[in-house]
Amino acid sequence: MAASDAAPAPPHPHPHALILPYPAQGHVIPFMELAQRFLDRGFHVTFVNTEFTHGRVMTADAGATSWTGSSSAAAGGGARLRLVAVADGIEDAGDHENLVLLNAAMPEAIPPQLEPLLDGTGEGLGKVTCVVVDVAMSFALDVVKRRGITSAALWPSSAAVLSAMVNAEKLIRDGVIDDDGAPLNLVNNSFHLTEFKAPMDATFLAWNYMGNRDAERLVFHYLATIAQTAATKTDYLLCNTFADIEPIIFTDSTPTIIPIGPLRTWQRQTRHGPIGHFWHTEDVMCMSFLDAQPIGSVVYVAFGSISIMTAEQVQELALGLQASGRPFLWVVRPEQASKLPVGFMDDVDESRKGKVVGWAPQEQVLGHSSVGCFVTHCGWNSTLEGIRNGLPMLCWPYFLDQVTNQTYICDIWKVGLRVAPAEGGVLVTKSRIMELLDGLMEDEGVKERVLKLKETAESNMSEEGASLKNLNILMESFESKTF
Incomplete structure (x- = not known):
């Protein structure tokens, strides 16, 4: 056959990434930002949520139409993004947020x-x-490996916690923890991950901060299993962090864990709403209040989607915020609103010095010039968002790695203050809250240090930044295995 008669070569297919987060808001949010990065590079993306989570995301985000590409609801023949729902194996409608049942059902x-x-x-x-896949969804890697598909596992929290999880068997052999993860041999409440690493605080064994030993034992075995599976069955182990804030982990020239963060910390001109959140309300309530406040004056209070306070503690916090004389924006989830003091909402509305809402567009709020500090449960997403916006943090962790992140914020980075002891159980009074707010917002050293971290975070995700380079290398590797 003459060359001119040869059939044209078929067009190269686009690389096509399937992305699978764990069904919790703190996991879905960074995974959706990662998906956007793949879309920016020209990948096709299938984004998989459980049916319960998919419904919440689609309702809150109005079909994710602010994404590059289009949502599954609007997808035509040329769409590059597909949002897919899969059953999680839970039959009782009220059990979709029961993590014990969920973790048992999803692998099957x-x-x-x-x-x-x-x-x-x-x-x-x-x-x-x-x-x-999410490290917490590493059970999915077997079906991926059977097809010979290149894979990565992403941990959306700190590399320190992931390192402890991956090295759990070694920590047991070394006598640092027992077979159920409980500490055995700590020196000055710290341990060594390896002989070459600096000592790490006991809070980096995050599974030991549940307040219930039976629960801690269960969580330890779960975390150690998913981490070991991810480390052995995937091609790349990723983490939503950057090396500069966790030098205790990233001291090797070829680290096992690859930092690609901070994800979810930059503005996009095409985005009109926060992708991946499970709740939605009008942004105007929050933002118009912030617009009316002096620069750097507002105390922003938000404790994530799981943390729970007693009614007595909620009331002390409310009275402390009110008595501080500082403007405040407080996110109080609907199921917690009944714990507020009688008449508090009316007093706040009348004074115009505070605002209580059921949900807030956190990234927009933290980026607003009127916000001066962040009272947080220390979830990793919130921690990175606080850093990215250069905000001192008042730490009020609830459990697990939130306690680890408090150690980073208060003891290592020195950009925040503890509200209560790590063991909890202490009522934080109105006067103590006022004292902490004054101390934090008037500490120029804290402000200086957190602004330096902000610059470092921005640098890592800039065009020449180390984390963005890692992410681009990953995507290039995926592209090279497409054809």
Whole structure:
């Protein structure tokens, strides 16, 4: 056959990433930002949530139409993004947020549903060429490996906690912890991950901060299992962090864990709303209040989607904020609102010095010039968002790695203050809250240090930043295995 008669070569397919987060807001948010990065580079993306989470995200985000590409609801033949829902294996509608039941059900229910998605059956985007799973969804890696698909596992919290999880067996052999994760041999309340690493605070064994030993034992075995599975069955182990804030982990020239963060910390001109949140309300209530306040004056209070306070503590916090004389914006979830003092909402509205809302667009709030400090539960997303916006933090952790992150904020980075002892159980009074707010917002050293961290975070995700380079290398690797 003459060269001129040869059939044209088929067009190269686009790389196609399947992304699978754990069904919790703190996991979905950074994974959606990662998906956006893949879309920016020209990938096709299949984003998989459980049905329960998918419904909440789609309702809150009005179909995710602010994404580059289009949502599953609007997808036509050329769409590059598909949002997919899979059953989580939970039959009782009231149990979808029961993490014990969820963690037991998903490994059986989800992998068979991934098979047709990986094959690209009936969805127009073609076969999946690469996969990024949450470390907490590492059970999905077996079906991925059977197809020979390149994969990565992303941990959306700190690398220190992930390192402790991955090294759990070694810590047991070294006598640092027992077979159920409880500390055995701590020196000055610290331990060594390896002989070459600096000592790490006991709070980096995050599973020991549940307040219940039976629960801690269960969580330890769960975390150690998912981390070990991810470390041994994936091609790349990723973390939503940057090396400069965790030098205790990133001291090796070729680290096992690859930092690609901070994810979810920059503005996009095409984005009109916060992707991945489970709640939605009008932004105007929050932002118009902030617009009316002096620069750097507002105390922003938000404790995430899980933390719970006693009614007595909620009332002390309310009275402390009110008596501080500082303007405040406080996110009080609907199920917690009944704990507020009688008449508090009316007093706040009348004074115009405070605002209580059921939900807030946190990234927009933290980036507003009137916000001067962040009272936080120390979730990793919130911690990174506080750093990214250069805000001192008042730390009020609830459990698990939130206690670890408090150690980073208060003891290592020195950009915040503790509200209560790590063991908890102490009522923080109105006067103590006032004292802490004054101390934090008037400490120029804290402000200087957190602004330096802000610059470092921005640098890492800039064009020449180390984390963005890592992310680009990952995507290049995925692209090279497409054809």
